[in-house]
Each structure stands twice: as C-alpha cells, then as structure tokens.
Amino acid sequence: MSPHKIELPTRAAPASGPGAVSSSSTPPSSSTTGKPNDVFSASQPRRWLMGNEAFERWKFPCTKALYPFHDGAYEDFAPVFEQLIADGVDDGNAPAYTRAFFSVAASLEERGDAAVKAGNKKEASDVYLRAACVLRIARFPYVTAFPDVSCPEKWHAWEWQKRVYMKAGASWDEPVVEVDIPHTHAQGRDRATIPAYVRVPDHSDAAHLHDVAGEGEEIPTPKFPAVLLFTGLDGYRPDNTVRCDEFLARGWAAVVVEIPGTADCPADSADPTAPERLWDSVLAWMEQDGRFDMGRLLVWGLSAGGYYAVRIAHTHKDRIRGAVAQGAGVHHFFDQDWMDRADGHEYPFELSPAFAMKHGFASVEAYKAGVQKKFSLLENGIIQGPSCRLLLVNGTLDGLMPIEDSMMLFEYGSPKEARFFSNALHMGYPLANSSVYPWMEEVMGYKKE
Secondary structure (H helix, E strand, O other): OOOOOOOOOOOOOOOOOOOOOOOOOOOOOOOOOOOOOOOOOOOOOOOOOOOHHHHHHHHHHHHHOOOOOOOOOHHHHHHHHHHHHHHOOOOOOOHHHHHOOHHHHHHHHHHHHHHHHOOOHHHHHHHHHHHHHHHHHHOOOOOEOOOOOOOHHHHHHHHHHHHHHHHHHOOOOOOOEEEEEEOOOOOOOOOOEEEEEEEOOOOOOOOHHHHHOOOOOOOOOOOEEEEEEEOOOOOOHHHOHHHHHHHHHOOOEEEEEOOOOOEOOOOOOOOOOHHHHHHHHHHHHHHHHOOEEEEEEEEEEEOHHHHHHHHHHHHOOOOOOEEEEEOOOOOHHHOHHHHHHHOOOOOOOOOHHHHHHHOOOOOHHHHHHHHHHHHOOOOOOHHHOOOOEEEEEEEOOOOOOOHHHHHHHHHOOOOOEEEEEOOOOHHHOOOOHHHHHHHHHHHHOOOOO
16 A cells, blocks of 8 residues: 555544644635635535545644645745646655655756855745755655655655755755764664764854963864654654754754665664664764764654654663654554554645555555554563653654653653643644743753853
8 A cells, every 4th residue: 555645534623722724524725825716625526535624634734834845835846736737646656756856956056056156045945945856855754764764755755855955055054964874783684774864063163262272282072962853654854944043053064864764774674673773873882973962962852753752762862861752653553553543634644554664564555454563662562661760751642653652651650841832733733832942952951142
C-alpha cells in the first residue's frame, strides 16, 4: 500500500485553541488569493484520493508559511496544484505528483543563482529556501534509503532539496556545514556514516577568550552549549532553519540528524536496539570534535523524533542535560486500535504504510501486529528506569500521536515536566515553542546576552 495515497473521511477537526487548524468540510474563503477557483478550497468537483480535506488543511499553513510550508511562499504552490488538478493527478505516490513541483523548483534555483552572481546574498538565500520548500512538498510525506530507496522520484527531490538548501546555508553568517559522522558503534546492517547538519555561533566577538590566552598564544576555540535535534517522519535536516536560528541567537550550537528509518539515517530501521548505537556514535563524535560543551547538551525530538527524545533521555541520561519530546508516541501510538483510526485524522496522507516502512516491516498488517511488542518503550522497560530532565509537549487533540502517550510517562521512572495545549492538534503547533524555549534556557543554564 502506498504511504502517499488516501481517501479521507469527512471529519471536522476542532478549530479552537493554540495551533488548531480547521479541517471542516466548509471551504475556506478564496479572498486571500483573489482567485474564484482557489486550488485549496473544496469548490473543485473532483474528489482527490488524498482527500479534498487535505487541501483545506494545507491552505492555512501555506498562506502563512507555517509547517510544512515554512521557508516557502504560497505563490510557488498555487500553480502546481492547479496543474495537478488539471492533469487529474490524484495520488501523492505517483511520479507525476512529485515531478509537478520540479519546474517551479528549477526556476527558483535559477533565480537564486542569478542573485548570487549579482551579489544579493539575502535575496539568494530567500529564493533558495523557497525552492527547498517546494522540493520538501514534492518528496512528502516520507522517503528513506534503508534498506533501499523507497521512491526514486522522491529521492531525487530529496537530494535536490539538500543541494539547494546548502546553497542558501553557505551564505549565512553562521553557515550550515554537512558532516559525515563516523558510525563507530555500527553493527549488523547499520551503515558507516551519519550525515548531520552542524551550525555553530559566531564567536568573533568573544572578547573573554583573550583573557584566557597568554601573551603570544593562540586564542582557544570556544566550546558551545549545543542542541542535538532529532527530526521526524517527514521533516528532515533542511527543514529546521528557524529552530537552528533560535539556538544560535542564544549562543548554542545546533547538530541536526535524522531518526532511524527516514531519509539518510544509517541505522537499521528494523533493529530496536539500533537507536542506542546511533546516539553513542553521535555523542562520541561531538565529544571528540571539541567545539561542544558536553555538559550543556540538550536533545529536542520532533513528532516521530519525540519517541527518540524520550528514549535517549533514559538510555543516555548521564550524557545529556535534558530532553524535549514534542508530539511523542511511545506506546499507545503503536496500538493496533489507534493505528486503525489514525489514518485520515489531521495528516493529509496515510500514516500506517509510511510508519510500517520506517520500522522495517514488510506490510502494514505485519506492522500493526508486531510493532508495539518490538518498539514500545513500555514493553521494553526503558521508561521504567530513571531519566534526565524531560519536557513533554503536545496538543491534547493530537490525531497522530495520542496525548495519552505523554500522560502515561508520569506513571513511570523519574518525575517529568509537561506543557499540554488544550484543543490543539499534533505537537501543539505552532504556539508550543513559546513554552519550549524558556524551559531550554533554564535547563541549559546559558543564554547569550
């Protein structure tokens, strides 16, 4: 079954509360675009297999440049969806769906190249990021190369997205650097390197470093507090510009990696012990690199990455200062009854086929029957042990990862902290970050003035 194809039932999601986005069957107004046949409205007579509701859900974040359209522009997407409708392409897994975005991405990349030649770095960066956003939606909702490339067209979009994103990041004052971390703890089918994006604060104004250097001695390289960011099922390394900017503004370095079973992650997605080996290798590299203050290291896991944030908070509690698990599913999410109902909630694609592939199962049926016993953090006893400080964040009406998974964590192991947003959907987005950053500042114990 394709992870990109779905017929959604008519379902009205709550539209109140922080981060809530309406998915009711009433079409949004087309006045925001001035077009009578708004491609995101339900006025089109055709019923897409992805669900007309998917486009209703996507219109609001697209016009506001919110996830998954952050870094993007509505004007880049409207013609693509108009063409998809005109061509009758109604399957997100079809090569024609992904290819439909390529001409817009190519045009934006050319504009960025021209801006670079003209010396307009800011304009070039903005346009490159728009191209990267277009390619993000082209390869949505999921792509992996473990054990094999899941979709050649989407993989092409993913490789292109990385390339154009690095064009943007190379021009920043605190540039993005891609690092291939040696997977020194790899076993079995694990692959040899862990691709990561690294950004460190500008320390040119770190006057205090002159005080610790003797006469004629070289000024030492500073060690930065750091955040290790775990991405999710569909959001990967090039999709976290704003978060990394927030870290850098506070004087923290950022290391961004994908989770097992997604994008470039080298961990054996079918092996439930692979995450510990993965983080052992990442932490060993950070310690050896010399730029990171390992006594001030936080982890932040997003959506499916929240599972790994909860996990590392227990398995590596003495090596990290704290962890944020935002929108985490750790036990109930893997329940067959939940997964039977999760498809078609607030996500515009079908979830279970993608999660089956992510966890190394050959079919949705095998996934639903076996995933809880194999990957649940309750079943394997991990959450029953002590942890470092752990903040749980989500919306109470999360239709992807049940809020009960965050709530149950208070019944086991060390005391936890939480911020739940009433009537909000997955991850409590977008207002949840206003609670996360103050907590991180307090736990980190350092913020650039």
